[in-house]
Amino acid sequence: MIIKGGKIVTGTESYIADIKIEDGIIKCIGDELSALPGEEITDAKGLLVLPGAIDAHTHFDMPCGDIKTSDDFYYGTRAAVAGGTDIMVQIHEKDRRWKNLKCLLDITYLDRELRYITEDEENIYIGSLATHTDIENSAVIKENLLFLGVASSTVGSPQIRNRGTIGGSIGNAFPASDPLPALIAADARVRLLGPEGERELLLKELYEGKGKLGLKRGELIREFRIKKLPEGSVTGFSKLGMRKALAISRLNCAAALTFDKEGRITEARISPGCIFITPDRVERAEKLLTGEKPSEELFEAAGRAVSEVMIERTGIRWSTEYKKPAVEEIVFRALCTAAGMEV
Amino acid sequence: MDRIKVSFTLNGKPCEVMTKPYSRLLDMLRDDLRLTGTKEGCSVGECGACTVILDGKAVTSCLVPAPSVEGRNVVTIEGVGADGKLDPIQEAVLKEHALQCGFCTPGFIMSAKALLDENPDADHAEIRRAISGNLCRCTGYEQLAKAIYEAAKELKKLNKEKL
Numbered sequence: 001m002i003i004k005g006g007k008i009v010t011g012t013e014s015y016i017a018d019i020k021i022e023d024g025i026i027k028c029i030g031d032e033l034s035a036l037p038g039e040e041i042t043d044a045k046g047l048l049v050l051p052g053a054i055d056a057h058t059h060f061d062m063p064c065g066d067i068k069t070s071d072d073f074y075y076g077t078r079a080a081v082a083g084g085t086d087i088m089v090q091i092h093e094k095d096r097r098w099k100n101l102k103c104l105l106d107i108t109y110l111d112r113e114l115r116y117i118t119e120d121e122e123n124i125y126i127g128s129l130a131t132h133t134d135i136e137n138s139a140v141i142k143e144n145l146l147f148l149g150v151a152s153s154t155v156g157s158p159q160i161r162n163r164g165t166i167g168g169s170i171g172n173a174f175p176a177s178d179p180l181p182a183l184i185a186a187d188a189r190v191r192l193l194g195p196e197g198e199r200e201l202l203l204k205e206l207y208e209g210k211g212k213l214g215l216k217r218g219e220l221i222r223e224f225r226i227k228k229l230p231e232g233s234v235t236g237f238s239k240l241g242m243r244k245a246l247a248i249s250r251l252n253c254a255a256a257l258t259f260d261k262e263g264r265i266t267e268a269r270i271s272p273g274c275i276f277i278t279p280d281r282v283e284r285a286e287k288l289l290t291g292e293k294p295s296e297e298l299f300e301a302a303g304r305a306v307s308e309v310m311i312e313r314t315g316i317r318w319s320t321e322y323k324k325p326a327v328e329e330i331v332f333r334a335l336c337t338a339a340g341m342e343v
Numbered sequence: 344m345d346r347i348k349v350s351f352t353l354n355g356k357p358c359e360v361m362t363k364p365y366s367r368l369l370d371m372l373r374d375d376l377r378l379t380g381t382k383e384g385c386s387v388g389e390c391g392a393c394t395v396i397l398d399g400k401a402v403t404s405c406l407v408p409a410p411s412v413e414g415r416n417v418v419t420i421e422g423v424g425a426d427g428k429l430d431p432i433q434e435a436v437l438k439e440h441a442l443q444c445g446f447c448t449p450g451f452i453m454s455a456k457a458l459l460d461e462n463p464d465a466d467h468a469e470i471r472r473a474i475s476g477n478l479c480r481c482t483g484y485e486q487l488a489k490a491i492y493e494a495a496k497e498l499k500k501l502n503k504e505k506l
Contacts, residue, residue, distance in 0.1 A: 081408065088367065088406040089387045106411050133400070157476020158454065160388055162400035163407065245475035246389055 002035050006044030081106045082168035085160045128167025128221040144228050147235035147254045148182040157246050167221040173211045176274045181254035184279045185271035188226045194219035207278035233258040236337030238330050255334040265289045275310045282306050299335040303328030351412045354422025366409035369393045380420035380449050391477030394450040395419045401457035420449035435494035441486035447479045455491040
């Protein structure tokens with residue numbers, strides 16, 4: 001591939017030239033490079049061409065006026081393992097994120113303190129070391145948050161569900177997480193424990209950007225607290241993956257509906273996964289459903305409302321032509337499943 | 344780097360091993376203990392060839408840091424079957440011709456064993472689900488699912504005879 005006529009910006013200079021790329025590597029930079037027969041040419045006239053300046057430079061413990069960078073040498077070279085099903089892969093594949101890693105702290109041994117699923121009259125409490133298998137099999141979850149149990153049962157494979165934990169899944173900030181949409185739909189709160197004490201916030205508020213959590217240094221995810229859905233609530237989860245097992249979600253959606261005695265929807269919660277920068281519910285689609293009786297047309301309209309919001313927030317992309325109808329169908333299916341309609 | 348000591352129960356016996364601190368359970372089993380029945384396929388938790396049983400649950404040993412099994416109970420394919428005899432699952436795999444190259448077989452057997460230890464009455468759907476994290480690239484899954492179902496029947500018969 002050749003990128004033609006762009007203004008190349010480096011750390012020291014900027015100039016107009018062509019770039020030749022082979023097998024994902026820049027082979028040559030020069031003027032008027034000629035293309036091989038069939039080689040792809042991208043015209044970059046009038047555009048800037050910059051290297052991906054991602055995490056190019058870090059400082060541990062750097063003083064900056066009255067404050068210091070949040071990672072110091074201790075925390076910047078350590079990571080907690082709560083199962084390890086993601087981090088062990090990332091380390092094996094030499095992910096840049098762990099280039100300074102010196103030590104893994106295996107917190108799986110805190111299972112007596114942090115591996116539980118309990119309830120009281122108002123809330124469900126899930127310890128961060130509850131495994132996906134624990135959640136899938138939990139009677140408390142089946143009774144109150146069926147969509148979370150179903151979502152957990154679709155994570156990876158039996159081996160991964162036996163080892164992977166909900167706290168690890170969230171702590172890894174993986175945008176295509178399967179349990180995440182159900183937690184967001186249910187307005188889950190997260191309890192964090194750190195050197196400065198404990199704090200609690202809406203899980204949604206913990207996300208600061210794509211793959212980025214607002215965890216302070218040394219802070220651990222301790223527990224998820226979820227208020228029970230009102231009487232008359234039903235839930236559904238649907239997922240689009242490449243195959244049945246071991247499929248990372250391309251798209252997913254969790255939905256909860258609350259009905260009154262006449263069968264009208266009094267409250268709707270819709271949380272699509274993998275489509276926003278940070279996870280969220282979609283109020284516009286939820287409002288459409290409130291006060292209505294369930295029908296295919298209604299749920300199709302909700303799907304369209306979600307895809308509208310997706311495009312407003314993230315723009316039209318090369319994938320939109322495929323993603324738009326796919327999102328609409330996944331939302332439709334999650335709602336139908338919740339309402340007990342055939343998909 | 345200095346090696347560290349990991350003490351755990353391996354195939355029913357106490358085991359102490361010096362391993363590199365960043366070893367995976369898979370490396371410790373194959374390289375330090377020379378138990379090469381556990382196979383390394385994809386190394387990223389997708390193929391299931393390295394499946395072992397950790398505290399009663401099937402896990403992929405490529406995703407478990409070796410020091411994480413300190414004090415825990417690990418069963419590998421070498422620990423399946425007793426007194427020189429094959430386990431009924433292994434017998435059934437042979438009888439049903441459920442392998443060709445055999446590379447994935449130990450992993451399948453460990454997933455099946457974890458299932459039948461926990462749920463001897465597993466039905467066809469539960470069996471398929473239990474081996475959904477194991478990939479086979481030559482024989483396919485029908486014979487394996489059938490073999491595990493037959494093994495479950497045989498195991499129940501043996502258990503009744505014991506009573």
